[in-house]
Amino acid sequence: MSAAKQTAATPAKRPRDAQATRELLLAAATQEFAEYGLAGARIDRIAERAGANKRLLYVYFGDKDQLFDVVLQREAEKLATAVPLNAEDLVAFAAARFDYFLANPHVSRLATWRAFERAEPTESEQASYLQKVQAVEAAQRAGKVNPAIAAVDLFAMVLRISDSWLTAPRALLAVAEDHDSEGRINEHRAAVIAAVQSFTAVQ
Template identity: 60%
Template structure:
């Protein structure tokens, strides 16, 4: 290769740049929320030109929507609702949120700052509720609690330990996120969900 050819800029990979910007935006929104996030910092995190962010995503609102959609799809994939199995869903979602602290922080900011659900979120929750309804009709889980309420209870249970107040986490003694404590909580979560969803 000639020296001139070596100095020539390589064509930008649009898909790779978009992925880097989305990853950087996820970290930025998770750390600062929507209001506190800055486009300049996102571009700097991604090592990309700020102009490309507007080219690929439009504006800050659309970028946030893209991050939310990606997170929604990631949770759907990590914690499916096969046959309305709320127990398996709860364990899978707990494990995903434990392994992805940015997802936890983003969900908290999302609930606090952006109350209008996206189409992707509405569709995801509707599909979950329909799976619970189907399991209820099949007699696999209790029917005296509406499907949406039952799912909401289980959803919050999956975050009960990870979002507990620091004083509560400290009250148990030791490291609340140690492998042993997480194993204990996972077993407790499974037992609690099973007890909740079983037919009375």
């Protein structure tokens, strides 16, 4: 058979889109880690979710621990891009952060697993928080933010208040009627704004 006939008779294999496969694996890993954490996650399930050969997971990311690190870094970058810090307007920052976590509940679950299974902070995480605290200090010196509270404490309070309702114990949520209704969410968002305004505003 001639080369031309062989080409016509045998369909050419589609080249694998490595980037698309990598994205599918990352999306599947994000779901898996959010549900089961690092220890409970399974490579087989991640590959099955992604519809990919699990061998590719090792090729692209190394082992499960390295994959977890990539997922955490990726989600942190997404959050930073979607909710950039404006240290002179911490009220708007808290509201935007609340909205982001509401729309992306897996981020809170990943953060909980990360705190539970990886107690020690990385250098990049520390550097990121240091930069933010320094930005708050600069805003305090400029007279834009209440200087009576140390910047590191003030920023920690903003972070916790902004996701307080979304990470509250289920038993506490049950105390409020229709805790997941649009009206209750809007009420809590307004409470977040009022709370952050109360201790960040310059007196």
